[in-house]
Amino acid sequence: MSKPFAGVRILDFTRYLAGPYGTYQLALLGADVLKIESREGDDTRGQLADRTWAERKMAPSFLAVNGNKRSITLDLRRKEAVEIVKRLVVGADVVWENFRGGVMDRLGLGYDALAGVNPRLIFCAVSGFGQTGPEKTTAAFDGKLQAMSGIMSITGEPAHGPTRAGFAICDTIGGMTAALAVASALFQRTHTGRGQLVDVAMLDAALAFIPGTVSEYTVAGIEAKQIGNGSVSRKPTASRFRARDGYLVLAVLTEKQFASLMKALGRADALEDPRFKDWPARTANEPALREIIEAALASDTPKSWEERLTAADVPCGSIWKIDEIVRHPQLEHRDVLQTIDSRYGPMRLVGAGFRLAHGSPGLDREPPTLGEHTDEILNEAGYGPEEIARLRRDAVI
Numbered sequence: 001m002s003k004p005f006a007g008v009r010i011l012d013f014t015r016y017l018a019g020p021y022g023t024y025q026l027a028l029l030g031a032d033v034l035k036i037e038s039r040e041g042d043d044t045r046g047q048l049a050d051r052t053w054a055e056r057k058m059a060p061s062f063l064a065v066n067g068n069k070r071s072i073t074l075d076l077r078r079k080e081a082v083e084i085v086k087r088l089v090v091g092a093d094v095v096w097e098n099f100r101g102g103v104m105d106r107l108g109l110g111y112d113a114l115a116g117v118n119p120r121l122i123f124c125a126v127s128g129f130g131q132t133g134p135e136k137t138t139a140a141f142d143g144k145l146q147a148m149s150g151i152m153s154i155t156g157e158p159a160h161g162p163t164r165a166g167f168a169i170c171d172t173i174g175g176m177t178a179a180l181a182v183a184s185a186l187f188q189r190t191h192t193g194r195g196q197l198v199d200v201a202m203l204d205a206a207l208a209f210i211p212g213t214v215s216e217y218t219v220a221g222i223e224a225k226q227i228g229n230g231s232v233s234r235k236p237t238a239s240r241f242r243a244r245d246g247y248l249v250l251a252v253l254t255e256k257q258f259a260s261l262m263k264a265l266g267r268a269d270a271l272e273d274p275r276f277k278d279w280p281a282r283t284a285n286e287p288a289l290r291e292i293i294e295a296a297l298a299s300d301t302p303k304s305w306e307e308r309l310t311a312a313d314v315p316c317g318s319i320w321k322i323d324e325i326v327r328h329p330q331l332e333h334r335d336v337l338q339t340i341d342s343r344y345g346p347m348r349l350v351g352a353g354f355r356l357a358h359g360s361p362g363l364d365r366e367p368p369t370l371g372e373h374t375d376e377i378l379n380e381a382g383y384g385p386e387e388i389a390r391l392r393r394d395a396v397i
Contacts (some may be wrong), residue, residue, distance in 0.1 A: 003030025003359045008186065010034065010094040011085070012069065015042050017142070017168055018202060019098035019126050020065040021175030026182065027068035028352045028361035034088070034377055035069045038076070039395070041370040042066075056369075058344070063367045065175075067340065067349055071368035072377045073397055080396045082108050087381050089117045094182055098126040101136045111197045121195040122185045126178045130201030140202060145170035149206035150224075154213060157228040173209050174202035235279065236286040237261065240319075243297035248305050250293075251315035258282075264312040265296035335362070342366040371397070 008031040012023045020035075020042070027033040035042075045057035053059050074081040086109075089095065095114055097104055104110045104125070111123040125131055128140020146152045146164055156163025178200045185198050207214055212232070216222040229249070231238030237252035252261050262270045270276055270292055275285040282289055297305055302318035309316045320328070326348075331337050338351045340363050352361035374397050378388050391397045 001359045003361065004356070005183075005186075006030035006359075008032065008093045009091060010096055011036060011088055011092050013095070013097040013099070013104075014126065015098065016044055017061070017065065017171040018174040019096060019178070020044075021172055022124075022126065022178035022182070023069070023096050024065040024067065025176065025179040025352065025361075028363065030359070030361075031094075033069040034373075035066065035071045035368065036076075036085070037071055037073050037370060039073050039371075039397075041073070045370065056344075058367065058369065063347065063349060066367040067363045068365045069368055070365075070373035070377060071371055072374045073371035075396055076107050076109070078394075078396050080391065080394070084378070084381070084383075084391075084396075085109055086114070086117050088377070089114050089121060091381075092118065092121065093186065094122045094124060096124040096126070096178070096182070100139055101125075101127050101129075101131055115195060119195060120189060120193065122182060122189065122198060123195070124178055124182050124185075124198040124200065126174060126200045126202065128202050130204065131197075131199045135203075142168040142171045145174075145202050145206055149203055149210070150213070151206060151210065154210075154224045154226060156226055158226045162226075170202055170206050174200060174205045177202075177205035177208065234283065236282050236289055237293070239290075241290065241297055242294050243302045243305055244300055246302040247319050248297060248302040249317045249319065250309075251317075253315075257314055260312050261293075261309070261314045264309055264314055265293065267292055267296055335360070338363040340364075340366050343369075 005026050008026070010023055010026060010031050010033045012020070012033050012035045014020050014023060023031075023033050023035075041057055042062060044062040045059055046054045047059050048061045074084060076082065076085070095109075105113075111125070114123060115121055127136070128145060129135035129138055143164060146169065147162070149170065151169065152162040152164055155165060178198070181198045181200055185196055189195060213224045216224060227234075229240035230236075231251065231253075233253055235253050237250050237258060240247050240249050242248075250261070252258055259271060262268055270289075274281070276282050276289055300308075306316055306318045325331070326337060335355060336351055336353060337348055339346050339348045341347075343366070347366060349363060351363050354361070375388055378391075378397070383391075388397070
């Protein structure tokens with residue numbers, strides 16, 4: 001069975017992570033994504049890589065979000081390149097970009113210009129702050145958005161100050177939000193027959209992913225604080241605890257779970273201790289309770305405790321490193337990690353985070369080399385071999 005977005009063509013002008021991550025989601029679902037790059041290529045092609053991958057312009061950070069795409073190089077400063085884009089727009093469903101506000105308009109490739117070429121076109125603009133408001137032309141990057149959205153203010157230990165998440169969370173949130181927005185616009189077009197501008201602000205998307213934290217303040221006036229490895233439940237037994245040679249995370253939130261935990265730790269006597277008679281008492285005496293729990297956990301490793309506590313219906317989890325989780329047998333049944341043959345040998349990359357009974361997302365094409373499909377795409381647009389050769393001589397492509 002065909003994938004959900006088979007037959008949908010996306011002109012992908014995006015760079016770095018937020019934009020390519022979004023277009024990658026639809027590429028996994030069958031969309032024909034044409035990655036339009038400068039002649040130098042997406043900056044991530046040479047990012048965070050050893051010398052070998054950098055020289056190939058195929059850094060892991062690029063490979064991670066560009067599978068199933070085709071690459072064409074264009075110098076958008078050239079009038080002929082703009083005309084090529086407009087010819088491609090005639091047969092496209094979506095244009096997707098993440099330049100700073102106003103850049104596409106200055107190139108002659110803004111929504112109004114392209115909608116005149118194709119009224120059914122969906123134009124997705126991803127930026128830090130959106131296409132309206134006083135910050136619309138302000139450049140943004142993941143760290144700035146983590147800081148500005150409030151995410152850093154609620155992350156980490158109070159003693160260490162605001163802390164950045166260990167990955168580009170605002171970039172990926174922005175990309176996933178854009179994918180949902182474009183899918184929504186495509187579905188709406190089946191009713192209206194019209195395209196539209198899709199305006200995605202990464203700051204908006206970040207706030208939309210912490211609604212509980214925001215509404216605690218806007219509704220009840222409660223300002224969130226850093227709680228380190230604690231839980232938003234504020235329960236003292238929902239946190240990270242030291243075990244032998246590592247750490248264990250507990251998510252003990254109910255009376256039944258607390259009783260099961262104490263019994264599994266061999267400390268059923270603590271259930272009779274007035275300091276731990278209920279949640280208010282446990283919270284008031286958290287240091288003493290933590291001492292009891294960690295003294296028991298010190299007798300074994302996190303993974304051993306995970307097995308024992310899980311068998312006792314105590315919610316918990318050991319902390320896995322990336323090199324461990326990618327070998328977990330559970331992943332073999334889920335297809336989230338997919339191996340694809342590439343010019344460099346077998347390549348294992350992350351796919352979609354879900355499966356469908358019919359037309360599941362999947363990685364079918366290795367990430368493209370820079371400009372790999374330029375001739376192919378131009379030929380599909382009606383350009384002949386001699387014309388393509390001239391465009392290359394003139395450094396348009």
